Amino acid sequence: MSAALSAAEITRALTRISHEILEKNNGSSNITLLGIPTRGAHLATRIAKIINEIESCDVPVGTLDITLHRDDLRTRPPKALMPTLIPSAGVDGRDVILIDDVLFSGRTIRAALDALGEIGRPKSVQLAILVDRGHRELPIRADFVGKNIPTSRTQSVAVNLSEIDGQDEVLISDGEAN
Amino acid sequence: MRHLLSISDLSKDEAILILDTAIEMARASDGPMKKLPTLRGRTIVNLFAEDSTRTRISFEAAAKRLSADVINFGAKGSSLSKGESLKDTALTLQAMGADAVIIRHSASGAPVRLADSAWMTGSVINAGDGTHEHPSQALLDAFTIRKHCTKGGGDLAGLRIGIVGDVLHSRVARSNVLLLSLLGAHVTLIAPPTLLPFGVESWPVDISYDFDSVLPTLDAVMMLRVQQERMSDLFFPNAREYSRYFGLNRDRMLTMKSNSIVMHPGPMNRGLEITADVADSARSVIVEQVSNGVSVRMAILYLLLAGAPTEIGGNV
Numbered sequence: 001m002s003a004a005l006s007a008a009e010i011t012r013a014l015t016r017i018s019h020e021i022l023e024k025n026n027g028s029s030n031i032t033l034l035g036i037p038t039r040g041a042h043l044a045t046r047i048a049k050i051i052n053e054i055e056s057c058d059v060p061v062g063t064l065d066i067t068l069h070r071d072d073l074r075t076r077p078p079k080a081l082m083p084t085l086i087p088s089a090g091v092d093g094r095d096v097i098l099i100d101d102v103l104f105s106g107r108t109i110r111a112a113l114d115a116l117g118e119i120g121r122p123k124s125v126q127l128a129i130l131v132d133r134g135h136r137e138l139p140i141r142a143d144f145v146g147k148n149i150p151t152s153r154t155q156s157v158a159v160n161l162s163e164i165d166g167q168d169e170v171l172i173s174d175g176e177a178n
Numbered sequence: 179m180r181h182l183l184s185i186s187d188l189s190k191d192e193a194i195l196i197l198d199t200a201i202e203m204a205r206a207s208d209g210p211m212k213k214l215p216t217l218r219g220r221t222i223v224n225l226f227a228e229d230s231t232r233t234r235i236s237f238e239a240a241a242k243r244l245s246a247d248v249i250n251f252g253a254k255g256s257s258l259s260k261g262e263s264l265k266d267t268a269l270t271l272q273a274m275g276a277d278a279v280i281i282r283h284s285a286s287g288a289p290v291r292l293a294d295s296a297w298m299t300g301s302v303i304n305a306g307d308g309t310h311e312h313p314s315q316a317l318l319d320a321f322t323i324r325k326h327c328t329k330g331g332g333d334l335a336g337l338r339i340g341i342v343g344d345v346l347h348s349r350v351a352r353s354n355v356l357l358l359s360l361l362g363a364h365v366t367l368i369a370p371p372t373l374l375p376f377g378v379e380s381w382p383v384d385i386s387y388d389f390d391s392v393l394p395t396l397d398a399v400m401m402l403r404v405q406q407e408r409m410s411d412l413f414f415p416n417a418r419e420y421s422r423y424f425g426l427n428r429d430r431m432l433t434m435k436s437n438s439i440v441m442h443p444g445p446m447n448r449g450l451e452i453t454a455d456v457a458d459s460a461r462s463v464i465v466e467q468v469s470n471g472v473s474v475r476m477a478i479l480y481l482l483l484a485g486a487p488t489e490i491g492g493n494v
Contacts, residue, residue: 065202068216068244068480078485080195081202086209119209 004149004157007168010130013146014043017128018050020144025095030123032094033061036112037082040100042163043130047099060087064098066111086119096122097144101159103129106140131170133157181293181302182478185313185356193360194333197321199477200470201330207243207473216484217246220277225267226305227253227283232444232468233305233314237280240475246483249276264288268297276300278483286310286349301482309347309408315443316353318474319400320361322467326439327397335362338395341383342368343402343424343451346375347409350443351402355381366392370424372413389424394433400441401426401452417450427453431461439463 005013025031028051035044041063048061065082067073098112109127116125128144133151151157151172158171185193206214222241226234234250241248253259258267264283271279278301281289286308293302306312320334327337339358345351345367358365359382366384367374378385386392393399404420414420421427426440434440440452440462448454457464 068206068214068484073216073484075486078481081199081480083202084205084209114215118213 001171001173003169004131004172005147005170007162010146010168010170013130014046015050017144017146018047018054021047021097021126021128022051022054024126024143028055028057028059030093030095031059031097032087032089032091032122033059033097033099034064034086034091034112034116035061036098036100036108037063037065038164039159039161040098041082042161043101043128044099047097047128060089060094062087064112064115066108066115069111069114071107071111084115091116091120091122093121093123095124095126097126097128099128101130101161102157103127103132103140103142103145104135104157106136106138109140110138130159131157180482181289181304182313182482183289183293183302183304184311185316185353185360188313188357188360190333190360193317193320193357196317196474196477196481197324198331199481200317200321200474203476203480204470204473207476213243213245215245216480217241217244220246220483221275222246222248222278222280222479222483223271223274223276224248224250224305225271225279225281226251227258227281227288228306230282230305232471233282233312236468236471237303237305237314237475237479239472240479243472244476244479246277246479249274264291265295265297268292268295272298272300278303278479280305282306284308303478303482306349308349309352310349311353311356312349312443313353313357314471314475314478315350316357317478318467318471319350319354319441319443320357321474322441322463322470323358323363323398323439325470326463327437333361334358337363337397338366339363340366340368340392340396340399341402342389342399342426344373344404344413345369345378345402346373346413347405348402351400354400355383359383366396368392368424370414370420390430390433393430394435396438397435398439398441399426399434400443401446403443403445404447404450406447421450421453425451425453426456428455428459431456431459434461441467443467 033044033048035041044061048059051059062085065084126143129142130146132145132148160169162168238248280303282305288307289304341351368386368389442464
């Protein structure tokens with residue numbers, strides 16, 4: 001098991017992503033952040049905090065659980081559901097930034113796009129990701145990437161965040177992916 | 179978990195998982211996402227060999243919100259009324275490819291018979307069998323109590339809940355006693371001795387014949403319907419005497435704790451076990467129980483049907 005990102009590097013990556021989001025969207029006025037539980041939701045909260053400090057604003061932030069839209073439901077035991085909390089302004093006409101910890105096959109993001117389509121019609125949907133580990137199975141890419149980490153399929157990537165795991169770090173371990 | 183036949187098959191963690199899942203289902207139904215693709219392509223049969231309004235419609239709404247295909251099948255208008263046996267009905271459903279059967283039957287144990295037989299391979303969900311159990315009703319009652327009387331998560335430890343009236347004929351009471359005590363609540367049965375079942379001393383409950391002394395201590399009071407259609411004997415002298423001693427009226431309701439709630443599984447006999455002004459009062463959560471029922475049943479269908487097929491007896 002080796003560390004791919006330290007706590008300081010994670011903070012720097014999130015700060016850079018926040019600036020890139022603001023740059024691409026000409027400020028914070030029309031953006032809505034949606035984190036994919038569990039860790040994506042915490043990352044969304046952190047990015048919102050950084051953006052609020054830069055722009056002195058109050059950017060809408062929520063969570064989007066994609067479990068009910070997964071395409072692999074039949075192949076594994078049912079998972080517990082996590083909250084979906086959409087900010088009161090909704091998503092219609094907004095620039096929605098989906099936020100997750102790891103981008104791998106792209107299937108989670110496909111499910112998230114389906115879930116988002118049920119909720120409304122955003123002006124645009126962008127994707128921010130802390131770690132892109134490759135091996136896409138669908139034509140999906142991230143707009144904002146914390147770090148590209150080339151991996152083999154058998155390795156597993158664990159993102160630990162202080163809110164849940166006690167400390168910030170990204171670990172790569174060999175062996176069976178979980 | 180493959181079938182839902184009895185609350186006694188559930189562990190505390192499984193029961194809480196169902197309630198937690200129901201919270202998210204409720205959130206999904208309240209929001210703009212009314213229809214979810216989760217059970218697309220699954221066929222669910224509502225086999226109701228006994229009359230029902232709430233439970234059947236509630237299961238049907240839950241299945242449809244999860245995009246399952248629903249076939250409704252009642253005693254009237256089907257070959258059940260011609261005397262077709264449960265076995266032949268089940269074989270027919272199996273041949274049509276039912277992934278789950280939601281069964282209500284007047285015979286206690288019919289769902290267990292269906293689940294244990296080799297007649298069909300799908301999941302069996304007990305929607306009320308005779309005077310045995312009605313697990314989905316107990317789960318929606320626990321969901322309602324948890325929403326109103328706790329901070330919203332975890333179990334029901336420390337709550338005092340009264341179940342009042344015709345316990346003898348009530349499958350709702352049996353499932354609720356098992357589930358509420360599993361979740362740590364303190365249950366008191368309040369009924370005339372003639373309407374308490376044989377062996378009730380061995381249940382994990384207190385028993386009282388004095389409604390007025392218990393009512394002010396309760397966090398939730400669950401009124402049961404007097405099931406006249408199952409009464410072959412004379413269980414109380416007359417309806418007026420029953421409602422004087424065991425009915426919930428306005429004067430009694432005023433002695434209840436603040437924030438306590440009045441529940442009824444429906445259908446109500448207004449004027450017998452509960453008066454109309456109590457049933458329609460702000461304390462009554464009877465209509466809310468129905469909408470909670472849809473969310474809880476969505477959670478049950480999701481947890482039983484969405485995942486990979488598990489071995490018999492496998493857990494959630």
